[in-house]
Amino acid sequence: xxxxxxxxxxxxxxxxxxxxxxxxxxxxxxxxxxxxxxxxxxxxxxxxxxxxxxxxxxxxxxxxxxxxxxxxxxxxxxxxxxxxxxxxxxxxxxxxxxxxxxxxxxxxxxxxxxxxxxxxxxxxxxxxxxxxxxxxxxxxxxxxxxxxxxxxxxxxxxxxxxxxxxxxxxxxxxxxxxxxxxxxxxxxxxxxxxxxxxxxxxxxxxxxxxxxxxxxxxxxxxxxxxxxxxxxxxxxxxxxxxxxxxxxxxxxxxxxxxxxxxxxxxxxxxxxxxxxxxxxxxxxxxxxxxxxxxxxxxxxxxxxxxxxxxxxxxxxxxxxxxxxxxxxxxxxxxxxxxxxxxxxxxxxxxxxxxxxxxxxxxxxxxxxxxxxxxxxxxxxxxxxxxxxxxxxxxxxx
Amino acid sequence: xxxxxxxxxxxxxxxxxxxxxxxxxxxxxxxxxxxxxxxxxxxxxxxxxxxxxxxxxxxxxxxxxxxxxxxxxxxxxxxxxxxxxxxxxxxxxxxxxxxxxxxxxxxxxxxxxxxxxxxxxxxxxxxxxxxxxxxxxxxxxxxxxxxxxxxxxxxxxxxxxxxxxxxxxxxxxxxxxxxxxxxxxxxxxxxxxxxxx
Numbered sequence: 001x002x003x004x005x006x007x008x009x010x011x012x013x014x015x016x017x018x019x020x021x022x023x024x025x026x027x028x029x030x031x032x033x034x035x036x037x038x039x040x041x042x043x044x045x046x047x048x049x050x051x052x053x054x055x056x057x058x059x060x061x062x063x064x065x066x067x068x069x070x071x072x073x074x075x076x077x078x079x080x081x082x083x084x085x086x087x088x089x090x091x092x093x094x095x096x097x098x099x100x101x102x103x104x105x106x107x108x109x110x111x112x113x114x115x116x117x118x119x120x121x122x123x124x125x126x127x128x129x130x131x132x133x134x135x136x137x138x139x140x141x142x143x144x145x146x147x148x149x150x151x152x153x154x155x156x157x158x159x160x161x162x163x164x165x166x167x168x169x170x171x172x173x174x175x176x177x178x179x180x181x182x183x184x185x186x187x188x189x190x191x192x193x194x195x196x197x198x199x200x201x202x203x204x205x206x207x208x209x210x211x212x213x214x215x216x217x218x219x220x221x222x223x224x225x226x227x228x229x230x231x232x233x234x235x236x237x238x239x240x241x242x243x244x245x246x247x248x249x250x251x252x253x254x255x256x257x258x259x260x261x262x263x264x265x266x267x268x269x270x271x272x273x274x275x276x277x278x279x280x281x282x283x284x285x286x287x288x289x290x291x292x293x294x295x296x297x298x299x300x301x302x303x304x305x306x307x308x309x310x311x312x313x314x315x316x317x318x319x320x321x322x323x324x325x326x327x328x329x330x331x332x333x334x335x336x337x338x339x340x341x342x343x344x345x346x347x348x349x350x351x352x353x354x355x356x357x358x359x360x361x362x363x364x365x366x367x368x369x370x371x372x373x374x375x376x377x378x379x380x381x382x383x384x385x386x387x388x389x390x391x392x393x394x395x396x397x
Numbered sequence: 398x399x400x401x402x403x404x405x406x407x408x409x410x411x412x413x414x415x416x417x418x419x420x421x422x423x424x425x426x427x428x429x430x431x432x433x434x435x436x437x438x439x440x441x442x443x444x445x446x447x448x449x450x451x452x453x454x455x456x457x458x459x460x461x462x463x464x465x466x467x468x469x470x471x472x473x474x475x476x477x478x479x480x481x482x483x484x485x486x487x488x489x490x491x492x493x494x495x496x497x498x499x500x501x502x503x504x505x506x507x508x509x510x511x512x513x514x515x516x517x518x519x520x521x522x523x524x525x526x527x528x529x530x531x532x533x534x535x536x537x538x539x540x541x542x543x544x545x546x547x548x549x550x551x552x553x554x555x556x557x558x559x560x561x562x563x564x565x566x567x568x569x570x571x572x573x574x575x576x577x578x579x580x581x582x583x584x585x586x587x588x589x590x591x592x593x594x
Contacts, residue, residue, distance in 0.1 A: 110475075112471055114471060119474035119478035120475045120479065335465060
């Protein structure tokens with residue numbers, strides 16, 4: 001084998017010891033963070049002044065709402081009839097070493113009707129892109145992967161909006177995405193025109209979801225974010241200490257995550273709502289009436305916590321009935337699949353392009369090329385990888 | 398039993414038998430001991446077989462759901478109707494039909510992947526079981542539970558006949574089994590008890 005595992009034995013032992021030590025250190029510092037959270041309670045004017053000051057430095061923390069930041073909201077009752085819709089996407093990026101240059105986006109979706117004794121409706125919708133206009137930028141360069149990701153994200157949301165329009169007329173309806181609702185394209189590319197185009201199209205789909213009457217949310221499993229931790233750091237600073245350098249670090253809360261902070265939530269409970277202070281949210285989503293809020297939810301069971309980060313647009317955050325619907329729908333869905341919504345697992349299953357399916361698709365493409373008298377080979381580099389990556393047979397020396 | 402429906406598609410095969418996959422079983426198909434048929438040799442032959450095992454496969458997703466309490470019916474229907482986890486049905490080849498008629502022997506060539514499997518019609522069951530030559534193939538099979546399979550298939554074949562003919566058919570089958578198992582009387586007695594009219 002190329003990876004000689006015996007040479008890594010000691011490093012792996014060190015990795016384990018390091019992880020254990022780091023956890024001990026974090027757990028020692030966690031009570032201090034929770035004490036600050038408790039001390040804040042309902043955010044006062046002073047904390048809001050600090051938040052406003054921090055926003056001048058493009059601070060990306062969590063803005064408190066009227067809810068006490070240390071609150072734990074119990075699980076609301078689940079309605080007898082509820083539709084839960086999920087969509088997820090996957091893609092094949094263009095491969096210049098492949099049989100032909102193309103990219104593919106596949107979106108899987110499921111409509112799950114609680115309270116009806118019928119199988120959910122499932123679908124997957126693939127589309128392949130191969131025209132020059134699809135594959136090349138104006139400067140002649142190949143389409144960047146971030147643009148394909150944006151196309152996939154947009155299609156996921158469009159599918160949700162399409163399904164919600166039909167389903168929300170039959171029963172209360174919740175739509176779920178396997179990700180946050182904020183697109184991070186603003187952090188990934190400098191091209192303002194592209195950002196405007198992508199976010200504009202995305203917000204148009206959020207408009208459609210809002211019109212459908214469905215309650216929409218994005219779900220992030222095992223969140224690594226430290227948005228609320230940033231708020232705690234801000235709370236410990238004096239107003240006149242707030243500056244770019246101070247906000248860049250988390251001080252005594254370094255490496256603690258929101259997920260750890262909200263470890264006190266019991267199964268079924270959610271945290272308080274916060275506004276995501278990301279500049280993309282405040283500059284682009286808020287003016288269109290789609291400010292993204294977030295809360296944490298323990299979607300686990302006794303003995304096995306599962307802290308999820310849930311993002312909702314303002315038209316859900318400010319509507320307690322539909323917020324409760326999102327809360328209870330996610331928890332109920334997680335009960336079936338032990339900590340992550342069932343419908344999101346199924347949507348992923350319907351969307352994912354496996355290695356075998358990709359090989360089969362490439363064979364279809366090869367066939368189409370050969371029928372037109374074209375060469376359908378992969379590059380010698382890719383061929384070499386296929387030969388050498390398939391596992392070696394070694395003969396005794 | 399209608400003979401036009403497809404009850405599954407072939408997953409793998411060999412000369413001695415084949416395995417096909419199907420979605421959620423209907424109450425009537427597939428049944429242990431039932432006769433099925435599948436084309437082979439590009440339609441030149443039709444392999445006849447007996448279902449000797451029906452296995453419901455699982456996967457990790459289903460496994461973790463087993464422990465979840467009070468599941469909504471929609472979860473169960475999703476797993477059964479939408480997810481493509483096939484039910485695997487094993488079939489023992491017991492004969493084949495060619496232009497020369499029925500042969501009670503292993504087919505010259507097995508069927509191939511994704512071929513359609515059909516249940517044998519009542520008329521085909523009557524025609525095939527007019528002779529008992531296929532019983533030797535079952536008894537010689539190392540994979541199939543031979544005694545159970547013989548008993549189940551004979552009872553199904555008897556039920557395909559008019560009521561007045563059933564006892565005669567089973568007595569004739571018993572005579573053939575007595576000939577085949579003349580050196581294993583304990584096994585014979587056990588089998589005869591199972592097919593007693």
